[in-house]
Amino acid sequence: MKKLFASLFLLLCAGAACAQNALSDDAFRQRVHGFVDQWHADAARADSVYFDKMAPAGVYIGTDKSEIWTREEFRAWAKPFFDRKKAWAFTAIKRNVYFSPDKKYAWFDEQLNTQMGICQASGVIHHSADGFQIEHYQLSLAVPNPLMDKFTKAIAEFEAQPVPAK
Template identity: 45%
Template sequence: MSFFVNLLMIKKIPFLFVCAVLFSTNLQAQTDSKSANQEIRIINRVLDSWHERASVADTTYFDLFAPEAIYLGTDPKEIWTAKQFEQLYVSYFRKGNAWNFKKKNRNVYIGTNAQYAWFDETLDTWMGLCRGTGVMEKEPNGQWFIKHYSLTVLVPNEKIKEYVFLINGEK
Protein backbone atom coordinates (compact mmCIF):
# COMPACT_ATOMS: atom_id res chain seq x y z
CA MET A 1 0.00 0.00 0.00
CA SER A 2 2.82 2.36 0.86
CA PHE A 3 4.24 1.95 -2.66
CA PHE A 4 0.97 3.22 -4.21
CA VAL A 5 0.73 6.17 -1.80
CA ASN A 6 4.30 7.16 -2.70
CA LEU A 7 3.51 6.83 -6.41
CA LEU A 8 0.44 9.07 -6.05
CA MET A 9 2.48 11.68 -4.15
CA ILE A 10 5.17 11.70 -6.84
CA LYS A 11 2.54 12.30 -9.53
CA LYS A 12 0.98 15.12 -7.50
CA ILE A 13 4.24 17.09 -7.25
CA PRO A 14 4.29 18.18 -10.92
CA PHE A 15 0.60 19.03 -10.70
CA LEU A 16 1.13 21.13 -7.57
CA PHE A 17 4.14 22.82 -9.18
CA VAL A 18 2.10 23.75 -12.27
CA CYS A 19 -0.70 25.08 -10.05
CA ALA A 20 1.77 27.20 -8.08
CA VAL A 21 3.29 28.65 -11.26
CA LEU A 22 -0.12 29.46 -12.73
CA PHE A 23 -1.26 31.06 -9.48
CA SER A 24 1.85 33.25 -9.21
CA THR A 25 1.56 34.24 -12.89
CA ASN A 26 -2.05 35.24 -12.32
CA LEU A 27 -1.05 37.33 -9.30
CA GLN A 28 1.64 39.07 -11.37
CA ALA A 29 -0.86 39.81 -14.15
CA GLN A 30 -3.30 41.27 -11.60
CA THR A 31 -0.52 43.41 -10.11
CA ASP A 32 0.56 44.60 -13.57
CA SER A 33 -3.05 45.42 -14.44
CA LYS A 34 -3.53 47.38 -11.20
CA SER A 35 -0.28 49.23 -11.82
CA ALA A 36 -1.27 50.05 -15.41
CA ASN A 37 -4.69 51.28 -14.28
CA GLN A 38 -3.04 53.47 -11.66
CA GLU A 39 -0.67 54.95 -14.28
CA ILE A 40 -3.62 55.59 -16.62
CA ARG A 41 -5.40 57.51 -13.84
CA ILE A 42 -2.25 59.58 -13.24
CA ILE A 43 -1.83 60.30 -16.96
CA ASN A 44 -5.49 61.34 -17.24
CA ARG A 45 -4.99 63.76 -14.34
CA VAL A 46 -1.86 65.21 -16.00
CA LEU A 47 -3.65 65.71 -19.33
CA ASP A 48 -6.78 67.12 -17.67
CA SER A 49 -4.56 69.53 -15.73
CA TRP A 50 -2.71 70.47 -18.93
CA HIS A 51 -5.95 71.41 -20.70
CA GLU A 52 -7.24 73.19 -17.59
CA ARG A 53 -4.05 75.28 -17.39
CA ALA A 54 -4.55 76.42 -20.98
CA SER A 55 -8.19 77.29 -20.31
CA VAL A 56 -7.16 79.71 -17.54
CA ALA A 57 -4.02 80.92 -19.37
CA ASP A 58 -1.71 79.46 -16.71
CA THR A 59 1.87 79.50 -18.05
CA THR A 60 2.69 76.33 -16.07
CA TYR A 61 0.92 74.65 -19.00
CA PHE A 62 4.33 74.57 -20.70
CA ASP A 63 5.93 72.79 -17.72
CA LEU A 64 4.17 69.56 -18.64
CA PHE A 65 6.22 69.19 -21.82
CA ALA A 66 9.47 67.22 -21.75
CA PRO A 67 12.35 69.54 -22.78
CA GLU A 68 12.74 67.71 -26.10
CA ALA A 69 8.99 67.56 -26.81
CA ILE A 70 7.46 68.25 -30.21
CA TYR A 71 4.07 69.90 -30.75
CA LEU A 72 2.28 69.55 -34.10
CA GLY A 73 -0.52 72.05 -34.66
CA THR A 74 -3.37 71.96 -37.15
CA ASP A 75 -1.52 73.95 -39.83
CA PRO A 76 1.01 71.98 -41.92
CA LYS A 77 3.70 74.53 -40.96
CA GLU A 78 3.07 74.14 -37.22
CA ILE A 79 5.90 71.86 -36.10
CA TRP A 80 7.52 73.18 -32.95
CA THR A 81 9.89 72.07 -30.25
CA ALA A 82 8.53 72.63 -26.74
CA LYS A 83 10.77 75.67 -26.39
CA GLN A 84 9.60 77.18 -29.71
CA PHE A 85 5.97 76.50 -28.83
CA GLU A 86 6.36 78.20 -25.46
CA GLN A 87 8.19 81.20 -26.94
CA LEU A 88 5.44 81.61 -29.52
CA TYR A 89 2.45 81.34 -27.17
CA VAL A 90 3.58 82.37 -23.68
CA SER A 91 2.76 86.03 -24.42
CA TYR A 92 -0.85 85.03 -25.21
CA PHE A 93 -1.02 83.19 -21.89
CA ARG A 94 0.35 86.23 -20.04
CA LYS A 95 -2.38 88.38 -21.62
CA GLY A 96 -5.01 85.82 -20.57
CA ASN A 97 -5.68 84.73 -24.16
CA ALA A 98 -5.10 81.01 -24.41
CA TRP A 99 -7.50 78.30 -25.58
CA ASN A 100 -10.14 76.17 -23.96
CA PHE A 101 -10.26 72.61 -25.27
CA LYS A 102 -12.81 70.35 -23.57
CA LYS A 103 -12.12 66.62 -23.50
CA LYS A 104 -14.98 64.53 -24.86
CA ASN A 105 -13.18 61.20 -24.51
CA ARG A 106 -9.68 59.81 -24.20
CA ASN A 107 -7.90 56.46 -24.57
CA VAL A 108 -4.59 55.87 -22.81
CA TYR A 109 -2.25 52.95 -23.48
CA ILE A 110 0.71 51.97 -21.31
CA GLY A 111 3.91 50.48 -22.75
CA THR A 112 5.24 47.17 -21.46
CA ASN A 113 7.78 48.71 -19.14
CA ALA A 114 5.34 51.44 -17.95
CA GLN A 115 7.89 54.12 -18.89
CA TYR A 116 6.01 55.27 -22.00
CA ALA A 117 2.36 55.80 -22.74
CA TRP A 118 0.43 57.01 -25.76
CA PHE A 119 -3.03 58.43 -25.99
CA ASP A 120 -5.71 59.80 -28.26
CA GLU A 121 -8.41 62.22 -27.22
CA THR A 122 -11.36 63.89 -28.86
CA LEU A 123 -11.62 67.57 -27.95
CA ASP A 124 -14.40 70.10 -28.32
CA THR A 125 -12.67 73.30 -29.49
CA TRP A 126 -13.44 76.62 -31.16
CA MET A 127 -12.49 74.84 -34.43
CA GLY A 128 -15.07 72.11 -33.83
CA LEU A 129 -14.05 68.58 -32.94
CA CYS A 130 -10.31 67.94 -32.89
CA ARG A 131 -8.22 64.90 -32.09
CA GLY A 132 -5.15 65.16 -29.96
CA THR A 133 -2.67 62.30 -30.00
CA GLY A 134 0.47 62.09 -27.99
CA VAL A 135 3.27 60.20 -26.35
CA MET A 136 4.28 60.59 -22.72
CA GLU A 137 7.33 59.47 -20.79
CA LYS A 138 7.59 58.72 -17.09
CA GLU A 139 10.60 60.30 -15.39
CA PRO A 140 12.56 58.45 -12.67
CA ASN A 141 10.70 60.53 -10.05
CA GLY A 142 7.40 59.06 -11.33
CA GLN A 143 6.16 62.23 -13.06
CA TRP A 144 4.75 61.96 -16.59
CA PHE A 145 5.68 64.50 -19.29
CA ILE A 146 4.37 65.04 -22.82
CA LYS A 147 7.05 64.12 -25.38
CA HIS A 148 4.97 64.49 -28.52
CA TYR A 149 1.55 66.00 -29.19
CA SER A 150 -0.37 66.35 -32.44
CA LEU A 151 -3.63 68.25 -32.85
CA THR A 152 -5.81 67.64 -35.91
CA VAL A 153 -9.20 68.99 -36.93
CA LEU A 154 -11.68 66.17 -37.51
CA VAL A 155 -13.51 66.23 -40.83
CA PRO A 156 -16.55 63.95 -41.20
CA ASN A 157 -16.32 61.68 -44.25
CA GLU A 158 -19.51 63.14 -45.74
CA LYS A 159 -17.81 66.58 -45.75
CA ILE A 160 -14.40 65.51 -47.03
CA LYS A 161 -15.01 66.54 -50.68
CA GLU A 162 -16.00 70.06 -49.57
CA TYR A 163 -12.97 70.16 -47.31
CA VAL A 164 -10.59 69.06 -50.09
CA PHE A 165 -12.10 71.65 -52.43
CA LEU A 166 -11.73 74.34 -49.76
CA ILE A 167 -8.07 73.44 -49.20
CA ASN A 168 -7.01 72.73 -52.80
CA GLY A 169 -9.44 74.85 -54.79
CA GLU A 170 -10.80 73.82 -58.16
CA LYS A 171 -8.36 71.81 -60.25
Protein backbone atom coordinates in the same frame (compact mmCIF):
# COMPACT_ATOMS: atom_id res chain seq x y z
CA MET B 1 -1.56 16.94 0.89
CA LYS B 2 1.36 19.36 1.31
CA LYS B 3 1.85 19.33 -2.46
CA LEU B 4 -1.83 20.16 -2.97
CA PHE B 5 -1.64 23.11 -0.54
CA ALA B 6 1.62 24.27 -2.09
CA SER B 7 0.09 24.09 -5.57
CA LEU B 8 -3.02 25.97 -4.44
CA PHE B 9 -0.87 28.57 -2.70
CA LEU B 10 1.22 29.12 -5.85
CA LEU B 11 -1.91 29.31 -7.98
CA LEU B 12 -3.44 31.91 -5.65
CA CYS B 13 -0.21 33.91 -5.60
CA ALA B 14 0.01 33.84 -9.39
CA GLY B 15 -3.62 35.00 -9.62
CA ALA B 16 -2.98 37.77 -7.13
CA ALA B 17 0.11 38.87 -9.05
CA CYS B 18 -1.89 39.03 -12.27
CA ALA B 19 -4.64 41.02 -10.57
CA GLN B 20 -2.09 43.35 -8.99
CA ASN B 21 -0.38 43.86 -12.35
CA ALA B 22 -3.75 44.62 -13.98
CA LEU B 23 -4.52 47.13 -11.22
CA SER B 24 -1.09 48.60 -11.60
CA ASP B 25 -1.67 48.99 -15.36
CA ASP B 26 -5.05 50.58 -14.71
CA ALA B 27 -3.57 52.90 -12.07
CA PHE B 28 -0.83 53.94 -14.51
CA ARG B 29 -3.40 54.55 -17.24
CA GLN B 30 -5.42 56.72 -14.82
CA ARG B 31 -2.28 58.73 -13.97
CA VAL B 32 -1.75 59.38 -17.69
CA HIS B 33 -5.39 60.50 -18.04
CA GLY B 34 -4.97 62.81 -15.05
CA PHE B 35 -1.73 64.27 -16.38
CA VAL B 36 -3.16 65.03 -19.83
CA ASP B 37 -6.40 66.42 -18.35
CA GLN B 38 -4.35 68.70 -16.09
CA TRP B 39 -2.17 69.77 -19.03
CA HIS B 40 -5.29 70.84 -20.93
CA ALA B 41 -6.61 72.60 -17.80
CA ASP B 42 -3.31 74.48 -17.47
CA ALA B 43 -3.81 75.89 -20.98
CA ALA B 44 -7.41 76.87 -20.24
CA ARG B 45 -6.15 78.85 -17.20
CA ALA B 46 -3.21 80.22 -19.24
CA ASP B 47 -0.85 78.83 -16.59
CA SER B 48 2.72 78.76 -17.91
CA VAL B 49 3.34 75.44 -16.12
CA TYR B 50 1.63 74.08 -19.25
CA PHE B 51 4.94 74.37 -21.16
CA ASP B 52 6.97 72.83 -18.34
CA LYS B 53 4.95 69.63 -18.83
CA MET B 54 6.49 69.31 -22.27
CA ALA B 55 9.94 67.77 -22.61
CA PRO B 56 12.69 70.31 -23.45
CA ALA B 57 12.96 68.77 -26.93
CA GLY B 58 9.20 68.16 -27.10
CA VAL B 59 7.27 68.90 -30.29
CA TYR B 60 3.77 70.36 -30.66
CA ILE B 61 2.05 70.11 -34.04
CA GLY B 62 -0.99 72.34 -34.45
CA THR B 63 -3.80 72.33 -36.99
CA ASP B 64 -2.09 74.58 -39.56
CA LYS B 65 0.63 73.02 -41.70
CA SER B 66 3.06 75.72 -40.51
CA GLU B 67 2.53 74.82 -36.84
CA ILE B 68 5.39 72.48 -35.98
CA TRP B 69 7.08 73.82 -32.88
CA THR B 70 9.62 72.84 -30.27
CA ARG B 71 8.54 73.57 -26.72
CA GLU B 72 10.24 76.99 -26.68
CA GLU B 73 8.93 77.94 -30.12
CA PHE B 74 5.45 76.96 -29.00
CA ARG B 75 5.85 78.98 -25.77
CA ALA B 76 6.85 82.05 -27.85
CA TRP B 77 3.94 81.58 -30.28
CA ALA B 78 1.43 81.18 -27.41
CA LYS B 79 2.79 84.07 -25.32
CA PRO B 80 0.09 86.59 -26.39
CA PHE B 81 -2.63 84.13 -25.35
CA PHE B 82 -1.00 83.37 -22.01
CA ASP B 83 -0.29 87.08 -21.38
CA ARG B 84 -3.98 87.92 -21.70
CA LYS B 85 -4.74 85.03 -19.31
CA LYS B 86 -6.98 83.28 -21.82
CA ALA B 87 -5.55 80.56 -24.00
CA TRP B 88 -7.50 77.56 -25.31
CA ALA B 89 -9.81 75.10 -23.62
CA PHE B 90 -9.65 71.47 -24.71
CA THR B 91 -11.81 68.94 -22.89
CA ALA B 92 -11.40 65.24 -23.59
CA ILE B 93 -14.49 63.48 -24.85
CA LYS B 94 -12.70 60.17 -25.27
CA ARG B 95 -9.10 59.08 -24.79
CA ASN B 96 -7.28 55.79 -25.38
CA VAL B 97 -4.02 55.25 -23.50
CA TYR B 98 -1.33 52.69 -24.32
CA PHE B 99 2.12 52.18 -22.81
CA SER B 100 5.35 50.25 -23.02
CA PRO B 101 5.78 47.21 -20.74
CA ASP B 102 8.26 49.13 -18.57
CA LYS B 103 5.86 52.13 -18.42
CA LYS B 104 8.60 54.53 -19.51
CA TYR B 105 6.52 55.62 -22.50
CA ALA B 106 2.82 56.11 -22.94
CA TRP B 107 1.00 57.17 -26.05
CA PHE B 108 -2.58 58.22 -26.46
CA ASP B 109 -5.20 59.38 -28.90
CA GLU B 110 -8.06 61.60 -27.89
CA GLN B 111 -11.15 63.34 -29.18
CA LEU B 112 -11.52 66.84 -27.79
CA ASN B 113 -14.23 69.42 -27.41
CA THR B 114 -12.56 72.70 -28.44
CA GLN B 115 -13.45 76.22 -29.59
CA MET B 116 -12.80 74.87 -33.12
CA GLY B 117 -15.37 72.09 -32.66
CA ILE B 118 -14.41 68.45 -32.25
CA CYS B 119 -10.69 67.87 -32.73
CA GLN B 120 -8.53 64.78 -32.54
CA ALA B 121 -5.06 64.56 -31.12
CA SER B 122 -2.37 62.08 -30.29
CA GLY B 123 0.63 62.30 -28.04
CA VAL B 124 3.66 60.52 -26.65
CA ILE B 125 4.62 60.88 -22.99
CA HIS B 126 7.90 59.97 -21.35
CA HIS B 127 7.66 58.76 -17.76
CA SER B 128 10.73 59.08 -15.56
CA ALA B 129 11.52 59.42 -11.87
CA ASP B 130 10.80 63.15 -12.34
CA GLY B 131 7.27 62.45 -13.60
CA PHE B 132 5.58 62.73 -16.98
CA GLN B 133 6.65 64.92 -19.88
CA ILE B 134 5.04 65.28 -23.27
CA GLU B 135 7.52 64.41 -26.02
CA HIS B 136 5.17 64.83 -28.97
CA TYR B 137 1.62 66.14 -29.43
CA GLN B 138 -0.35 66.52 -32.64
CA LEU B 139 -3.70 68.27 -32.86
CA SER B 140 -5.96 67.95 -35.89
CA LEU B 141 -9.43 68.99 -36.94
CA ALA B 142 -11.92 66.18 -37.21
CA VAL B 143 -13.50 66.75 -40.64
CA PRO B 144 -16.63 64.69 -41.31
CA ASN B 145 -16.19 62.58 -44.45
CA PRO B 146 -19.27 64.06 -46.20
CA LEU B 147 -17.61 67.51 -45.96
CA MET B 148 -14.18 66.41 -47.14
CA ASP B 149 -14.61 67.37 -50.83
CA LYS B 150 -15.73 70.91 -49.94
CA PHE B 151 -13.02 71.19 -47.32
CA THR B 152 -10.18 70.07 -49.60
CA LYS B 153 -11.49 72.36 -52.39
CA ALA B 154 -11.49 75.34 -49.98
CA ILE B 155 -7.92 74.54 -48.93
CA ALA B 156 -6.77 74.22 -52.56
CA GLU B 157 -8.40 77.59 -53.43
CA PHE B 158 -6.80 79.22 -50.39
CA GLU B 159 -3.35 77.85 -51.19
CA ALA B 160 -3.62 78.95 -54.84
CA GLN B 161 -3.94 82.61 -53.76
CA PRO B 162 -0.83 84.76 -54.03
CA VAL B 163 1.09 85.19 -50.78
CA PRO B 164 0.69 88.80 -49.56
CA ALA B 165 3.91 90.81 -49.36
CA LYS B 166 5.25 91.39 -45.88
